[in-house]
Amino acid sequence: MKPERKRPSDSEQCRQCAACLDTCVVVAHGGASILSELTGDDQQGAWHCVNCWRCIERCPHGVDIYDVMMRRRRQEPVPPAIEGSIDRICRSGCALRIRDLNALRVMHGLDRLEIIDEETVNRLLAEPE
Amino acid sequence: MKVLVYPGCMVLARFQHYEAASRMLLQQLGYEPVPLNKFSCCGASLLPGATDRWVNISAYTLGLAEQAGADIVTLCGNCTNNFKRVNIDYRERPAVREQIDAALGRVSLGYAGGVRVHHILEILTRRTADLKGLRRRTYNTRVAITQPCQVYRPETITGGSGGAPSPEAFRRLLEGLGIELVSYPLEAACCGATALLFDESLAIEQGRQKLASARAHGADVLCAACGNCLYLLDRQQARVRGDQREPRMPVISVSELVAGLLDEAYATPFLSSGIP
Ligand code: SF4
Numbered sequence: 001m002k003p004e005r006k007r008p009s010d011s012e013q014c015r016q017c018a019a020c021l022d023t024c025v026v027v028a029h030g031g032a033s034i035l036s037e038l039t040g041d042d043q044q045g046a047w048h049c050v051n052c053w054r055c056i057e058r059c060p061h062g063v064d065i066y067d068v069m070m071r072r073r074r075q076e077p078v079p080p081a082i083e084g085s086i087d088r089i090c091r092s093g094c095a096l097r098i099r100d101l102n103a104l105r106v107m108h109g110l111d112r113l114e115i116i117d118e119e120t121v122n123r124l125l126a127e128p129e
Numbered sequence: 130m131k132v133l134v135y136p137g138c139m140v141l142a143r144f145q146h147y148e149a150a151s152r153m154l155l156q157q158l159g160y161e162p163v164p165l166n167k168f169s170c171c172g173a174s175l176l177p178g179a180t181d182r183w184v185n186i187s188a189y190t191l192g193l194a195e196q197a198g199a200d201i202v203t204l205c206g207n208c209t210n211n212f213k214r215v216n217i218d219y220r221e222r223p224a225v226r227e228q229i230d231a232a233l234g235r236v237s238l239g240y241a242g243g244v245r246v247h248h249i250l251e252i253l254t255r256r257t258a259d260l261k262g263l264r265r266r267t268y269n270t271r272v273a274i275t276q277p278c279q280v281y282r283p284e285t286i287t288g289g290s291g292g293a294p295s296p297e298a299f300r301r302l303l304e305g306l307g308i309e310l311v312s313y314p315l316e317a318a319c320c321g322a323t324a325l326l327f328d329e330s331l332a333i334e335q336g337r338q339k340l341a342s343a344r345a346h347g348a349d350v351l352c353a354a355c356g357n358c359l360y361l362l363d364r365q366q367a368r369v370r371g372d373q374r375e376p377r378m379p380v381i382s383v384s385e386l387v388a389g390l391l392d393e394a395y396a397t398p399f400l401s402s403g404i405p
């Protein structure tokens with residue numbers, strides 16, 4: 001069932017002109033993106049984005065689509081693969097699992113390096129007191 | 130000038146040769162790479178959707194660069210975009226500045242907003258004439274570019290004081306170095322890499338169309354300037370090509386392509402494909 005249409009709030013300044021829609025590869029592929037939300041066609045597209053930012057350059061009304069997208073992402077279910085990557089960043093400071101990092105670096109003539117520790121990541125991401 | 134070469138998670142994990150070639154070029158151009166003592170993700174395209182405190186993670190690397198007296202040189206589009214965005218927010222949004230100052234204070238680091246961020250392409254395009262002077266060889270092959278979206282857009286973030294880097298500048302860099310460039314309609318189309326996280330069929334289709342278009346217009350090699358483009362078009366190429374009727378298309382980073390003109394050891398992945 002198609003979700004009920006939802007108008008963006010005034011603060012998002014979107015006039016639903018749809019000028020952005022034909023820039024979006026997600027929409028062209030038949031999916032729903034943040035643009036589908038802004039134009040009222042869908043409600044669950046904020047995580048579906050390749051970050052090409054063509055839409056921002058196309059919008060004639062200066063909508064900060066990045067900002068709207070990030071706020072809405074915090075209200076929508078996170079796709080499982082993305083949830084795993086976010087969790088990894090928060091636990092290990094790196095979005096990908098890396099085995100034998102320094103062995104590979106030395107093989108390529110690169111300096112060894114350390115990855116930030118979990119405690120530092122936690123401190124950086126902690127709620128302000 | 131001191132530079133902190135920031136590989137980003139993808140290049141750190143999978144494309145060490147891109148980082149090595151970038152460092153070599155920077156040194157040849159007179160830059161002084163400083164060690165990155167602690168690597169931390171820039172936040173990627175993911176963390177900003179989870180918390181508005183993602184900026185603290187990006188600012189950590191900006192703080193390390195400032196402590197070392199260095200500018201940051203990035204190798205991926207998303208890292209470039211994130212660091213530039215955080216720099217702008219730090220300067221223009223007092224609440225963001227306050228939040229970053231407090232977070233960095235908790236890990237005994239500081240940031241005063243003074244680090245400039247350049248994608249490697251910005252440096253190479255500015256220094257084309259110098260690179261030309263350093264060239265030792267030429268290639269006899271036709272190269273197509275896959276343009277890195279997030280290095281260019283949105284212009285309000287990527288522009289900076291020196292003006293935004295541009296797809297045309299990327300083309301001029303390679304042409305200026307005597308490389309035969311191929312134009313194809315999907316040069317500026319998104320590679321699709323980020324879609325692997327939420328819609329694999331979209332990602333594979335984007336990559337398939339791009340490779341097919343470059344090949345149909347006579348490209349022997351594809352040149353990328355972002356770890357994510359390399360990941361989809363190179364590492365995932367077997368899936369992208371599907372039935373494998375076409376031969377593999379070598380995909381190489383801009384740094385390796387350029388560094389290979391100075392010293393062929395840096396263009397190994399490309400040269401080992403048999404294309405001179
Ligand atoms: S940035 Fe995202 S929403 Fe905007 S056009 Fe690209 S894929 Fe679509």
Ligand code: SF4
Pocket residue numbers: 013014015016017018019020021035038039058059060061062063065
């Ligand atoms: S985001 Fe901009 S271009 Fe898209 S529908 Fe709204 S006003 Fe129109």
